Amino acid sequence: MFRRPRDARACARLAGLTACVLLASAAHARAPHGPSAAEIAEHGDGRNMPPCSACHGASGEGNSAAALPRLAGLPAAYQLAQLNALADGTRADPVMTPLARGMSTQVRAQLASYYAGLSLHVEPATDTARDDGLALRGRWSQEIPACVQCHGDGGSGVGSAFPPLAGQPATYIVKQLHAWKDGTRRGDPLSLMQTIAKRLSESDIVVVANYFGMPPLAASTASKDLPAPPPGPGERPIPDDDFGKVIRQGREIFENPAKYADRYMGNDLRCSSCHLDEGRHVGSAPMWAAYVSYPAYRAKNHKVNTFAERLQGCFLYSMNGTQPPLGDPVLVALESYAYWMARGVPVDPGVAGRGYLRLPKPPAPPDFTRGREVYARTCALCHGSDGAGQRAGNGSPAFPALWGSDSYNWGAGMVGVTVAAGFIKANMPFGLGGTLSDQEAWDVALFVDSHERPQDPRYTGSVADTRMQFHDNDDSMYGKPVNGHLLGSDSVRPGPR
Amino acid sequence: MFRRPRDARACARLAGLTACVLLASAAHARAPHGPSAAEIAEHGDGRNMPPCSACHGASGEGNSAAALPRLAGLPAAYQLAQLNALADGTRADPVMTPLARGMSTQVRAQLASYYAGLSLHVEPATDTARDDGLALRGRWSQEIPACVQCHGDGGSGVGSAFPPLAGQPATYIVKQLHAWKDGTRRGDPLSLMQTIAKRLSESDIVVVANYFGMPPLAASTASKDLPAPPPGPGERPIPDDDFGKVIRQGREIFENPAKYADRYMGNDLRCSSCHLDEGRHVGSAPMWAAYVSYPAYRAKNHKVNTFAERLQGCFLYSMNGTQPPLGDPVLVALESYAYWMARGVPVDPGVAGRGYLRLPKPPAPPDFTRGREVYARTCALCHGSDGAGQRAGNGSPAFPALWGSDSYNWGAGMVGVTVAAGFIKANMPFGLGGTLSDQEAWDVALFVDSHERPQDPRYTGSVADTRMQFHDNDDSMYGKPVNGHLLGSDSVRPGPR
Numbered sequence: 001m002f003r004r005p006r007d008a009r010a011c012a013r014l015a016g017l018t019a020c021v022l023l024a025s026a027a028h029a030r031a032p033h034g035p036s037a038a039e040i041a042e043h044g045d046g047r048n049m050p051p052c053s054a055c056h057g058a059s060g061e062g063n064s065a066a067a068l069p070r071l072a073g074l075p076a077a078y079q080l081a082q083l084n085a086l087a088d089g090t091r092a093d094p095v096m097t098p099l100a101r102g103m104s105t106q107v108r109a110q111l112a113s114y115y116a117g118l119s120l121h122v123e124p125a126t127d128t129a130r131d132d133g134l135a136l137r138g139r140w141s142q143e144i145p146a147c148v149q150c151h152g153d154g155g156s157g158v159g160s161a162f163p164p165l166a167g168q169p170a171t172y173i174v175k176q177l178h179a180w181k182d183g184t185r186r187g188d189p190l191s192l193m194q195t196i197a198k199r200l201s202e203s204d205i206v207v208v209a210n211y212f213g214m215p216p217l218a219a220s221t222a223s224k225d226l227p228a229p230p231p232g233p234g235e236r237p238i239p240d241d242d243f244g245k246v247i248r249q250g251r252e253i254f255e256n257p258a259k260y261a262d263r264y265m266g267n268d269l270r271c272s273s274c275h276l277d278e279g280r281h282v283g284s285a286p287m288w289a290a291y292v293s294y295p296a297y298r299a300k301n302h303k304v305n306t307f308a309e310r311l312q313g314c315f316l317y318s319m320n321g322t323q324p325p326l327g328d329p330v331l332v333a334l335e336s337y338a339y340w341m342a343r344g345v346p347v348d349p350g351v352a353g354r355g356y357l358r359l360p361k362p363p364a365p366p367d368f369t370r371g372r373e374v375y376a377r378t379c380a381l382c383h384g385s386d387g388a389g390q391r392a393g394n395g396s397p398a399f400p401a402l403w404g405s406d407s408y409n410w411g412a413g414m415v416g417v418t419v420a421a422g423f424i425k426a427n428m429p430f431g432l433g434g435t436l437s438d439q440e441a442w443d444v445a446l447f448v449d450s451h452e453r454p455q456d457p458r459y460t461g462s463v464a465d466t467r468m469q470f471h472d473n474d475d476s477m478y479g480k481p482v483n484g485h486l487l488g489s490d491s492v493r494p495g496p497r
Numbered sequence: 498m499f500r501r502p503r504d505a506r507a508c509a510r511l512a513g514l515t516a517c518v519l520l521a522s523a524a525h526a527r528a529p530h531g532p533s534a535a536e537i538a539e540h541g542d543g544r545n546m547p548p549c550s551a552c553h554g555a556s557g558e559g560n561s562a563a564a565l566p567r568l569a570g571l572p573a574a575y576q577l578a579q580l581n582a583l584a585d586g587t588r589a590d591p592v593m594t595p596l597a598r599g600m601s602t603q604v605r606a607q608l609a610s611y612y613a614g615l616s617l618h619v620e621p622a623t624d625t626a627r628d629d630g631l632a633l634r635g636r637w638s639q640e641i642p643a644c645v646q647c648h649g650d651g652g653s654g655v656g657s658a659f660p661p662l663a664g665q666p667a668t669y670i671v672k673q674l675h676a677w678k679d680g681t682r683r684g685d686p687l688s689l690m691q692t693i694a695k696r697l698s699e700s701d702i703v704v705v706a707n708y709f710g711m712p713p714l715a716a717s718t719a720s721k722d723l724p725a726p727p728p729g730p731g732e733r734p735i736p737d738d739d740f741g742k743v744i745r746q747g748r749e750i751f752e753n754p755a756k757y758a759d760r761y762m763g764n765d766l767r768c769s770s771c772h773l774d775e776g777r778h779v780g781s782a783p784m785w786a787a788y789v790s791y792p793a794y795r796a797k798n799h800k801v802n803t804f805a806e807r808l809q810g811c812f813l814y815s816m817n818g819t820q821p822p823l824g825d826p827v828l829v830a831l832e833s834y835a836y837w838m839a840r841g842v843p844v845d846p847g848v849a850g851r852g853y854l855r856l857p858k859p860p861a862p863p864d865f866t867r868g869r870e871v872y873a874r875t876c877a878l879c880h881g882s883d884g885a886g887q888r889a890g891n892g893s894p895a896f897p898a899l900w901g902s903d904s905y906n907w908g909a910g911m912v913g914v915t916v917a918a919g920f921i922k923a924n925m926p927f928g929l930g931g932t933l934s935d936q937e938a939w940d941v942a943l944f945v946d947s948h949e950r951p952q953d954p955r956y957t958g959s960v961a962d963t964r965m966q967f968h969d970n971d972d973s974m975y976g977k978p979v980n981g982h983l984l985g986s987d988s989v990r991p992g993p994r
Contacts, residue, residue, distance in 0.1 A: 243792075246792075295743075296740060297740040308824075326823035332792065345844050347839040347840050
């Protein structure tokens with residue numbers, strides 16, 4: 001279903017690399033003069049520490065009644081980080097904090113590795129009827145991204161920073177969301193969960209817990225914190241008829257083109273990688289605004305483009321693939337989906353909310369070195385230090401590649417530093433839009449754009465000539481030297497189309 | 498430029514047939530014991546009648562200073578009808594009424610034929626800068642059709658009921674519009690000009706006279722009768738840029754596809770034959786409403802159709818032609834034109850004004866015989882008693898064919914009797930929409946639909962089977978017997994596409 005699964009690289013890509021490798025050999029090792037991790041888990045350490053299985057279950061499956069987590073199969077680096085956090089108090093728990101403090105660093109690592117290695121069959125969450133939209137689509141009117149966008153398809157987890165939610169007791173998920181919300185759990189990367197949990201109502205928390213966790217809880221009787229806003233563009237229910245079928249296909253393609261439009265794709269990006277909130281979100285080129293803005297003349301190809309032709313461009317450049325022929329069901333479905341989202345929006349190329357945020361020029365010229373620092377601090381967590389993105393535990397694409405062979409090519413709109421800076425400022429880090437300074441957004445946009453990516457499909461045989469013909473009016477880095485390397489000169493050239 | 502010119506047929510098609518033929522032989526004949534028409538024109542009849550040339554000019558070119566008409570080249574039947582009207586007082590003129598009364602019927606016919614045969618080089622009006630929109634596009638907010646729609650392209654005249662305007666003194670046009678308006682000129686078919694002239698302001702009259710006539714008059718200082726309404730859909734100026742260029746191409750194609758999209762056309766209809774007022778008019782499926790209604794699922798072809806695909810259907814069925822491929826400049830231009838008209842209109846398949854008027858079922862079932870009578874009385878004037886339409890004096894299409902080989906085929910939407918009845922009620926007779934009773938509209942719709950036309954392009958080889966497969970849910974007459982003839986059985990089958 002998904003090409004190029006990268007499960008094996010997921011672990012190696014993050015900060016957990018060293019730990020992973022160490023632990024892999026330490027999993028069944030015995031601490032000098034002490035019991036093994038398996039012995040501690042099953043019988044305790046024979047001194048003060050009770051057996052882990054007493055609370056977390058014989059198979060590490062957790063305990064729903066006591067709201068205690070599943071440990072089996074969770075990434076070792078994640079579990080080690082939790083034991084350390086429990087020990088140092090950034091994750092406060094009356095039972096676990098004293099226990100974690102009583103463990104040596106080595107014992108924590110051994111236990112983390114032991115439980116990571118326990119196999120527990122867990123089905124990813126798939127029952128969409130149990131979600132009211134939050135888990136799968138988020139609620140961007142409150143800047144709440146979908147849970148699955150960071151925790152992966154079906155809650156199967158992404159890397160070691162975004163643990164699986166599927167298979168956790170629902171009671172435990174509720175308890176943790178409360179802990180993020182009230183500050184008794186802290187220390188999460190970029191404070192992502194603390195920020196997002198504060199935006200959740202009590203009923204939101206129950207819905208999310210029930211979507212990913214087991215067994216289901218009674219629905220919360222608490223009213224939502226905020227009254228539901230009137231439906232915005234694209235928030236109307238999709239009609240349950242022949243047209244609705246095609247609209248739904250469009251939404252599926254939009255969310256997962258690598259699965260539903262595979263033959264036209266050259267990478268694993270999603271349409272919603274650039275057009276957040278399933279193409280609805282103001283500040284990330286919402287599709288309802290695009291729909292009412294075409295046909296339009298585009299200097300990019302010196303002609304009037306219909307909406308369908310504009311969509312073709314996304315496949316050719318952003319998806320580094322091939323253009324679906326006009327009239328292809330993929331284009332018709334995407335056009336139908338955009339049309340449906342645009343319902344009620346006046347036809348107007350100047351409609352408010354169109355395109356990406358236009359960020360003013362920064363105080364200082366964008367700088368590669370500063371951008372690298374911003375990237376390491378705020379972007380690498382999700383997109384990887386090599387810019388190659390990450391996959392979920394079930395192999396489906398999670399965070400998009402920002403450069404390299406799996407990213408958008410040199411012809412995509414996102415290679416414009418201005419475009420990228422506006423997108424980043426408005427939307428990144430994911431769920432924390434608006435938190436970077438303008439200068440940081442410009443710097444990191446320049447940094448991202450200063451890496452090789454697949455060749456521009458319009459490549460003429462010469463980078464300089466291609467730059468002159470196709471990039472003279474954009475501010476991409478294509479054809480410019482960065483640290484002695486001419487960008488575009490080492491790109492993978494796509495095969496003949 | 499235009500195929501199948503039918504100038505030769507224009508005269509024969511109308512009520513003027515007998516007169517035409519008679520006059521052709523009588524043109525240079527001498528009345529028994531009297532002077533010839535040429536002698537009367539040049540020298541008078543030697544008794545009371547002065548020479549025609551004294552007022553109408555040596556070449557029958559008219560007299561601008563005295564507001565007297567050009568006669569040269571005007572259809573004989575038209576001129577004879579005017580002499581008769583002047584004689585019987587339905588066209589009152591202090592000079593011409595006594596003169597016409599003094600002529601024998603035979604002399605009137607001779608003079609009409611003589612002046613019809615005089616050749617006078619007249620350029621059709623082409624200087625669009627002299628029109629403020631009324632002459633070329635009309636003003637449908639007041640139900641004023643464009644002058645050229647009845648008087649032909651450039652004012653070159655259509656048949657013998659719609660005389661040329663090009664080459665008339667502007668002063669004469671002004672005088673006649675005043676005469677229609679104040680009732681001193683009457684007797685026009687269906688009272689068309691009396692009705693329309695009453696809707697014209699003083700400044701309208703000057704603009705129209707200056708567009709078609711010579712020499713130009715000073716612009717009227719009279720204010721318009723009505724303040725200009727706010728611009729409706731599609732009334733905004735087309736932008737003067739690269740997109741505007743394509744929008745204008747779309748408008749040109751829309752108005753004259755036989756000229757600008759010839760390769761996809763199988764007849765000489767215009768898009769505006771069904772979509773009045775250049776595709777703007779409520780009650781005749783305005784394009785701005787169509788634009789915001791697609792993509793949509795259509796039972797006609799069992800799939801979701803984009804707007805471009807819907808346009809393809811017009812070419813295949815209404816134009817009896819071939820579908821332009823998706824992405825063809827013809828479709829892109831038409832889509833751009835519709836988009837531009839839709840500006841400001843909310844995206845909504847239920848937008849008010851969409852489609853044709855939905856006429857309630859009539860008191861009595863639609864009837865062929867009654868329909869034939871309505872047709873003869875109100876439709877044949879323009880569309881011809883044979884339903885074949887009429888061309889302008891310069892050969893360009895004027896009134897569309899309603900059946901026969903030059904009309905829309907059996908697959909077009911207009912073959913639905915319900916659709917046709919709604920269109921007719923709202924818009925016909927042209928410029929007199931709403932004047933037929935519901936019953937008349939239904940009857941004449943049935944009558945029109947009870948004639949052969951080109952075969953349905955989906956024809957399977959059997960009329961019954963084609964009816965079952967493609968017409969089971971419409972109320973067209975295809976496959977039904979009328980006066981012993983099975984409709985569809987004698988249709989021209991289009992060649993392979």
